[in-house]
Amino acid sequence: MHAGEDVKEFPTVSWREKGEVRTALWRSGSDSPPPKRVVIADDRMTADVAYHLACEGVAILWRGDFQNARQLLAALARRIEEPRKGKKSTAAEAEESRSVSSSLPLPAEVFHRYRLTQSQRARTLGMLLLSFDADFRIPLRRAPDVRQACAEAYGKATMPFIASLRELLGIIGAHEWRVKGVEVPLLGARIHPYYGVFAPIRAEYVDLVATAPLPSILLKTPAHGVAFDIGTGTGVLSALLAKRGVAHVVAAERDPRAIACARDNIASLKLDAQVEVRQVDLYPDGCAALVVCNPPWVPARPVSPLEHAVYDPGSSMLRGFLNGLAAHLEPGGEGWLLLSDLAEHFGLRTRSELLALIDAAGLIVFDRIETRPHHPRVADVSDPLHAARQAEVTSLWRLRVR
Known part of the structure; x- marks a missing residue:
C-alpha cells in the first residue's frame, strides 16, 4: 500500500x-x-x-x-x-x-x-x-x-x-x-520508465518531434521561448525539446506516478533548469509558443493503468487538447498533435471526424509530417490486427489558430 x-x-x-x-x-x-x-x-x-x-x-x-x-x-x-x-x-x-x-x-x-x-x-x-x-x-x-x-x-x-x-x-x-532504461538515440541518453508509465519504445513519434521545424516565434526570442508538453509521461518529449534549445518547457501531467517518473528523468538528464514538471489536469496556466501533445491514439476503454497511454475513451484527451489549444497559444504559436491513424484503420474514428474536431476548435492544419512505424509487430502476420498495423501512419499535425 x-x-x-x-x-x-x-x-x-x-x-x-x-x-x-x-x-x-x-x-x-x-x-x-x-x-x-x-x-x-x-x-x-x-x-x-x-x-x-x-x-x-x-x-x-x-x-x-x-x-x-x-x-x-x-x-x-x-x-x-x-x-x-x-x-x-x-x-x-x-x-x-x-x-x-x-x-x-x-x-x-x-x-x-x-x-x-x-x-x-x-x-x-x-x-x-x-x-x-x-x-x-x-x-x-x-x-x-x-x-x-x-x-x-x-x-x-x-x-x-x-x-x-x-x-x-x-x-x-x-x-x-526502470533499471535498464530505454535508449533514446536522439537524446543520447536513456529514459527510465516507472511501473504504470508508458515507455517510449516506439521511436517514430520521438523522431517527429526531433525533426519538425520549431515555430519561428521560438527562434526569434530563444531566451524567452516557452513550450508546453501536455501529458508528458516519462518526460521524453520535454527533454527532447530542451535539447533542441527551447529555453523553458512546462511538462504537464496529472498522474502522480508519471510526475515522479518525469522529474527523475529530467533530473538525471540535468535539464532541471529548462524543464519544469507540473501536476495539472491538462493545460498549465499561461500561454506558450509551442504546445505538444501525444494523446492516446485509440478511442477505446483502457482496462489497466498502463493502457491509459494507449486508449482514450471518446477521444477525451484529444478533444481536451484541441479545444484548449487556441486559448494557450502565443500569437504566431503552433500546436503539435502527435497521432497515429490506427483508429482510422480500426474503424473507430474517421479522418473527416478528426478534421472536424480540429475545425470546431478554431484551428487550421498548415503542415503534416508523416512517418511509418518500424516496430516488430508490423511484421507479425499472425496478429489479428496485422493489416491495420501494416498500414499505420504516425503524423505530427502542425496546428495554428484560425
Missing part, C-alpha cells in the same frame, strides 16, 4: 484453508475485482486441472514452489493459445459476421474481438494467486526477492496481501525496464 493509505480503500479476498476462513487485502494494478472463489493448490496440481478451474473463474492460491508456479502459468498460457480444432480465426469470424449482418466496419469488428480475446486471456491467467507478506516477501520456496520491484509499483506496504502471479511478473518486468 502507498504510505498514508487506509487499508479500507482496498477490497479483500477470502478463502478456506486448514479448516478456517482466512481473509487478506487484494491488490490489482488493473483494478480487477477480487475472485469470489479461491482454492488452495501446490505442486501436485496439474496444468489441466488448473486450466479448468481458471476458465470457470476459480482462483488458485499457490502454496507450492515459486518456480513451479511460473511453469504452471506458462502452461496455462499455452493452453489458451493452442488453436481449438476447427475454430475459425478472429478475422474469419468477423468476415462471416459481417456478411450476415453488421453495422460495424470489418476492422472495428476485428479490433473489438481482439480486445475481448485479450481481456479473457488476462482474466484466465490472473487466476493464479500469490500471498505477499507485509514487507513484500513471498513465503514460497525459491521465491525471488521482489521487495524493491513491489515497492516501486505499490509504494510502502504495511499489511499482507494477495495478488496474481501474472501481475507480479509485470511488476518485475517494469522494474527491469
